[in-house]
Each structure stands twice: as structure tokens, then as C-alpha cells.
Amino acid sequence: MRKQGRKEELVQSKYFSIDSYFKSPPNKKIKTAFQDQIEQQLSTLEARKEQCPLCCTMISVESVSMQVHVNGCLDSQQEKAGTSNETTPDCAVDSSQTAQNVETKETVMNQCDMIENVVAEDYPIENDVNDLYETILEEKGKEREGSVKIEDVTSSGVVQHNNESTVKAASGLSRILPSSWKSLFSSSSTVVTPLLQRSTNNALNPPISKQRPCPFYKRVRDTRFTVDAFNFGKISDCDGYFLTHYHSDHYGGLKSKWSHGPIYCSQVTANLVKQELRVDRRYVHPLPMNELYPIPDSNVTIALIDANHCPGSVLFLFIVKMPDGSQVRHLHTGDFRASPRMCLHPLIRQPDNPPINCLYLDTTYLNPQYAFPAQEECIHAVCELVKRELNPEKEIETKKASLLDNWIKKTPDPMNLLNPSSTPNKSRVLIVVGTYTIGKERVFFNIAKMLKCKIYASPKKAKILLCQEDEELKSMMTSNPMEAQVHVGFLRDIRGDIMSNYLRDHQTHFDSLIAFKPTGWTYKSSSSQTSDMKLAPLSHIIIPPSDRTLHISPYYDRGNIKLFGVPYSEHSSFRELASFIASLKIFHIIPTVNINQLQSMKTYFDKWEEEKLTKRIEVVAYPSLNHW
Known part of the structure; x- marks a missing residue:
């Protein structure tokens, strides 16, 4: 009776029961026309997606977010590798790597959220994938005799078999699909063949067409x-x-x-x-x-x-x-x-x-919601903010110092008398400005010029900056990060956790940090302003704003670290x-x-x-x- 009672407690469904599920013939699928339509739509959507070569996230290839996201990942890999032509992302092919990616989903999402705010002015599409793919083949080709050579791969992705050994090496591997990023970017394998194998998932590997016009x-x-x-x-x-x-x-x-x-x-x-x-x-x-x-x-x-x-x-x-x-x-x-x-x-x-x-x-x-201020106004606002952060006491009206205070200030430190070469341990603020591979230079240049201080950039970034042939900028740069109060970073790194670690690495010379993230995406007009501008005549649109005052407030303020978004854009x-x-x-x-x-x-x-x-x-x- 107890068993029968428990049986009656099972949830019954008008669509199926547990018994009918197990009694149904294996591998038999009953589809309605509606289900077929849904599957076809899903397949179409999947076909428009590609995997990020680093985090393996499926993102629509038609969206700007895909392009910006991939660029962020590639920049990160290039920075680790030292040069862009030697980048070898480590996105593995097997399912175990996919499981690891799920574990790091939170980290990846944090990076993606940050990268999404970057203006779409520095994003590669498949050219970067092809560059990295060719680099992999070149290195693997040196290790394995009879590998497919770079010259054997045409622009359309078809392997040309020029000799018998190449034919054997490429047996059954007649096409290389740009969408098969996951297999192309494996660095764990020591042979070329697995890099060229096609996925059996047709949704992720649409048929290759001729070279795009x-x-x-x-x-x-x-x-x-x-x-x-x-x-x-x-x-x-x-x-x-x-x-x-x-x-x-x-x-x-x-x-x-x-x-x-x-x-x-x-x-x-x-x-x-x-x-x-x-x-x-x-x-x-x-x-x-x-x-x-x-x-x-x-x-x-x-x-x-x-x-x-x-x-x-x-x-x-x-x-x-x-x-x-x-x-x-x-x-x-x-x-x-x-x-x-x-x-x-x-x-x-x-x-x-x-x-x-x-x-x-x-x-x-070309959208009314983007009416950000002029670059000069942004730079002026940033410089004024830096002044306030470096001299907070000037912001407050202080009463006259007492005679005791004046006497204390004028009395020399006995330790300094013993050691004249020593200097007081002053508080110093480290200033970090986010940039692209090239771009946003005017922000950190004007801050450093105002402070009359040095600028530090990583060796790779410094090498790029020197290509500008700007003698004044060159004279302000230093290879010693402790000599410079202004440091050049990447936009994607202007985050609380990364800046906290960065300050910790430089704590012997700096005890606080302020960082700037200059991008036009940080500013948007209100919905009412946008709708008004859409309907406005040209004569009204071109009228400058009556109030051009720009106030910048931190979007991150914890302890001794402040991060500021600046509506500084290099687009119109x-x-x-x-x-x-x-x-x-x-x-x-x-x-x-x-x-x-x-x-x-x-x-x-x-x-x-x-x-x-x-x-x-x-x-x-x-x-x-x-x-x-």
C-alpha cells in the first residue's frame, strides 16, 4: 500500500510520463512542423556565431561586441607573447578546456563588460585570426616534416597539394574554416594535423565561399x-x-x-x-x-x-x-x-x-545620443581634477595656522640634520591613463606636461610611441616606472582589481592611484535630449551647448584608488x-x-x-x- 501511495504521488504530465519516456523506441524523434521551424531558426542563428579564440564564448559575428571582444583578447595575448606576430592563444580543443572556461566565466564576463565600453575603433575581424593561424602553422611546420606550408593555403582557405608529401600530410584536410577558431588556436598539440581538422558541427562551420568581394x-x-x-x-x-x-x-x-x-x-x-x-x-x-x-x-x-x-x-x-x-x-x-x-x-x-x-x-x-564634449574640454577637466587630487588641502578654506603649527613647520627635522641628503617621505599619487595600441596620447601627454613629470610605458608600448617621431614626447618618456608619475596603460585594465595590484607593485614610491578611462562610450545624452535632436533641424543641431562645463566623478572609489571615466573620443x-x-x-x-x-x-x-x-x-x- 505504501508503494502504491508513493506511485500516486508522482507528478503526471499531459505531454509525457516517466513510463512512456522509457518505453519509447531509442533514437526515434517525433517532430512537429513548429519544432522543425524552431530548429531551423536556431541553426541559422548558430551559423552566424563564432567562437572567441581565447575564452571560447559564442558571439554573433555581426555585432560590434564580437569584434571588440576578440580584439581585447588578442591584445592581451599579444602583450604576453611580446610581439603580435608571435601570439599563440591557448584555447584548447578538448572538452576539458571548455569545462575550465566555464569555471572562469566570471572573469571572462568582467573583461567582456569592460571591453564592451571601448569604442569600436580598434577591432580586428578575421585577419587577426588568419595572422595567428599562419604563425602557428609556420612554427609547427618547422617541427614536423611534410606539414602543410603557408604558401599552400590560398586566400579562400583551400589547401593546394603541390607535392606527394604535402598531400599525405593534408589527407582529408582540404579546407580551413575561419569560424573553426577553437581548433585553429590549440597550442597544446605539437602536430599540425589536429589544427586543420574540421568540426562535425555544420552550424559552426558554414560552407566556405569564394574570396569576399x-x-x-x-x-x-x-x-x-x-x-x-x-x-x-x-x-x-x-x-x-x-x-x-x-x-x-x-x-x-x-x-x-x-x-x-x-x-x-x-x-x-x-x-x-x-x-x-x-x-x-x-x-x-x-x-x-x-x-x-x-x-x-x-x-x-x-x-x-x-x-x-x-x-x-x-x-x-x-x-x-x-x-x-x-x-x-x-x-x-x-x-x-x-x-x-x-x-x-x-x-x-x-x-x-x-x-x-x-x-x-x-x-x-551618427546618433543623437552621442553628444560628448570637445577633446580640449575633456583634457582641461582631467588636468583640473588631477590638480585637486594632488592638492586636496587647497579645496578647503582653512583657517590661519596657529603659532604652534608655524613653529612646528619651521623647526627642522633632527634626522634631516644628521642626514642632509635625506628628504621627507611625501605622499605621491600615481596617475594611470588607459589607451589603445595607438590613440588617447593627448590625455597622458597633457597631464605630464602640466605636472612637468616623466611618462612611463611598457617597452612594447614605448616602442610604438616612438614611431610618432615626436621629440617632445620622446624627451618626457622614461624606462623606469618609479621615475614617472604618469603611467600609460590599456583601457581594458582600468579596473579596480587590476589597478589595486598595479599600485601594490609600485607601493615603494606611490601610496595612492587615480586612473582615467577615456572613451566616447562613457557619455550618452538623456532620452529626451536624444528625441529632441532627432527631430531638430540642422540649424539647431549645430548650435553649441550653452553650458560646456564638464564634471568628472569616479565610477570606482575605494580606499586609495579612484577610477574615472572621461568622455574623450577620437571620433566625431x-x-x-x-x-x-x-x-x-x-x-x-x-x-x-x-x-x-x-x-x-x-x-x-x-x-x-x-x-x-x-x-x-x-x-x-x-x-x-x-x-x-
Whole structure:
């Protein structure tokens, strides 16, 4: 009776029972049309995902978060390896590593949350994966005779069998899928073959297509040139490749074995390409700034103009001679922070110069919610904050010191009398500024200049900074971290736990730390301000804010560590983009960022162009040549 009673207590379901579950035939699945549809949708979603090569997290390849996340992981690995071309991530293939990744999920999520706040101006896509993959094959190929050679892998990922030994080594391994990151990035194996094995999961390994065609927005109209299009292999109808600046989402695909054609860029970018990517210098052609330069064997004259983005970043002004003898002018901004100085440049200013036929525009922040302050305002606010942190007593109105206090201050320390060379043990504040591989230099440079102190950066970072050929910056740098009060770090490291450990490593010379995280993503307008700006006419959008006061408060304040987010961006804000467009006569605008939002961006462009038709084109009023 007791057993029967217990049996009646079992939970009954109208869909299935425990008995029916075990009595059903093995491997038999009954699916409805709805279930088939759901599985098909899930399969489609899975096919759009790829694994991070380091933390093995599945992230959509169409999202910016994927690109930024992978870049953070790769930067971390590159830092450990010493050089970017020797990076070997340690994401294993087996399930035991996956289990370990689950255990470190909290750590990974913390890193991802931080990386998500980084502006999408330095993220590689599959080019970094291919670079690391080639490095792995090169090293493994030396260890194993008959391995697949790098030259045997075409740009489409197909292994070419050039000899019998290679055929044997690559037997059954005819394709290499960029999406199979987990297997490509194994460092535990000592042979090449496991690196090339395909996963049996078709959802994670969609069929390989032919080499991706170069997108229209990377081709310069009326020419045989492309801009920032190194990720598409050899482009058949391209006579030259232009590089706007040294950020990995722009130089992606450019590596040491480059042989597809000449690369045109600024001198600083050329220094970085040759030093960091080790590209054959015969292909790298640095061009002068602010001068018209005819490109050999072409109908194009080019001019490079400072893009106000990162060191070496430029706008490309293409002046194209047409078959009928007329000229058209195309302006490619790359990534830029728009300023009145650009619109007043002798080669761009209107009506002194003809209109811009095609404007290839950096539309990273073409959204009303991004109305962050000017760079000068951010730097001024940071410097004022540093002053307050270093001299907190000046913030408080103190009463006159008593006679006793004055006497104590004036009385010399007897220990110092015995040892004149000794100095009082003063409290010192360590200042850390987060940066990208290249970018955000103005923040730490201006702090150090104000304090008249040295700047410390890791040997790898210092080597990159020296590529700028800036003598003043060079004179301020030191290789001894204890000599410098301003240290250069990475944006991803501006976290409480990491900064706590960093201060502990330098506690012999510093007893407190303040750190800055400069990025435009830290600032967003309110929902009401955003909605008002969406409906506002161009004449209203370009009006500067009445109150330009910037207050910075810490987002982390514990003990002797304070972390500050600074709305300092090296991309144009929404208002600056509107001011730039309003200052020039432009026939066509071609966005180069957030192409999936093309229609919404076109709405702004059409509306603004309609308003411009009723007014004379002139540079929008500005308080400074450096910002609107």
C-alpha cells in the first residue's frame, strides 16, 4: 500500500510520463512542423556565431561586441607573447578546456563588460585570426616534416597539394574554416594535423565561399584605388591600397607577406606598418602631409590632411582627372574627429575649392545620443581634477595656522640634520591613463606636461610611441616606472582589481592611484535630449551647448584608488558630424561605419541637404579652430 501511495504521488504530465519516456523506441524523434521551424531558426542563428579564440564564448559575428571582444583578447595575448606576430592563444580543443572556461566565466564576463565600453575603433575581424593561424602553422611546420606550408593555403582557405608529401600530410584536410577558431588556436598539440581538422558541427562551420568581394564603400569612385581594404586578398582591379591609420579594423589583412601592391599612408603609419607588421618596406610608400602628390601611372593626385584621430591618421583628398579633362574631388575621412580646422584647410575650404563629389564619412557616432564634449574640454577637466587630487588641502578654506603649527613647520627635522641628503617621505599619487595600441596620447601627454613629470610605458608600448617621431614626447618618456608619475596603460585594465595590484607593485614610491578611462562610450545624452535632436533641424543641431562645463566623478572609489571615466573620443560626435557636413558642399555621402543602418543615416543626410539648399555654404561658427 505504501508503494502504491508513493506511485500516486508522482507528478503526471499531459505531454509525457516517466513510463512512456522509457518505453519509447531509442533514437526515434517525433517532430512537429513548429519544432522543425524552431530548429531551423536556431541553426541559422548558430551559423552566424563564432567562437572567441581565447575564452571560447559564442558571439554573433555581426555585432560590434564580437569584434571588440576578440580584439581585447588578442591584445592581451599579444602583450604576453611580446610581439603580435608571435601570439599563440591557448584555447584548447578538448572538452576539458571548455569545462575550465566555464569555471572562469566570471572573469571572462568582467573583461567582456569592460571591453564592451571601448569604442569600436580598434577591432580586428578575421585577419587577426588568419595572422595567428599562419604563425602557428609556420612554427609547427618547422617541427614536423611534410606539414602543410603557408604558401599552400590560398586566400579562400583551400589547401593546394603541390607535392606527394604535402598531400599525405593534408589527407582529408582540404579546407580551413575561419569560424573553426577553437581548433585553429590549440597550442597544446605539437602536430599540425589536429589544427586543420574540421568540426562535425555544420552550424559552426558554414560552407566556405569564394574570396569576399571588396565592398563598394572601400573603393574610391572614378579610380582604381581602395582605402583600408586589406582584408580581401588581391583585388584584381586595384592598382594601389591606401591606409588611413594604424588601427586593426583598418589595416586588417595586412601582414608581413603582403605582395598585392603599393601601400600609401602617412609617415607615422608607415613606421608602424614596417615595425609592427614587418611588411616589406618596398611596398610601403609614405606620403607628405598637406601637399598635392600625383600617384604614378594614374589619373589621381592625392593630399593627406590630419584626421585628428590617432597619431598618423589622415583624411585622403583624391583629385581625379576625368577622360573629358574635368576634375572631381573625393574626400575619404577614415576615422576622424571633425573640426573647423579641416573645413578651413587650403585644399578643402569652399568656395575657394570645388565641391566634394563623394564624401566617404566615418559615421561611428551618427546618433543623437552621442553628444560628448570637445577633446580640449575633456583634457582641461582631467588636468583640473588631477590638480585637486594632488592638492586636496587647497579645496578647503582653512583657517590661519596657529603659532604652534608655524613653529612646528619651521623647526627642522633632527634626522634631516644628521642626514642632509635625506628628504621627507611625501605622499605621491600615481596617475594611470588607459589607451589603445595607438590613440588617447593627448590625455597622458597633457597631464605630464602640466605636472612637468616623466611618462612611463611598457617597452612594447614605448616602442610604438616612438614611431610618432615626436621629440617632445620622446624627451618626457622614461624606462623606469618609479621615475614617472604618469603611467600609460590599456583601457581594458582600468579596473579596480587590476589597478589595486598595479599600485601594490609600485607601493615603494606611490601610496595612492587615480586612473582615467577615456572613451566616447562613457557619455550618452538623456532620452529626451536624444528625441529632441532627432527631430531638430540642422540649424539647431549645430548650435553649441550653452553650458560646456564638464564634471568628472569616479565610477570606482575605494580606499586609495579612484577610477574615472572621461568622455574623450577620437571620433566625431553627432553634432560635429552635422557641423562638418553643413560646412561643405557635398554631392554624395557614403558612410563607412554601421552600414547596416544605412537607411536611418540617409534620412539625416537627405534632411540636412535639403536645408543646405536654402542657405549659403560656409564654415559653421566655432569657438576654437579645434572644435565646434
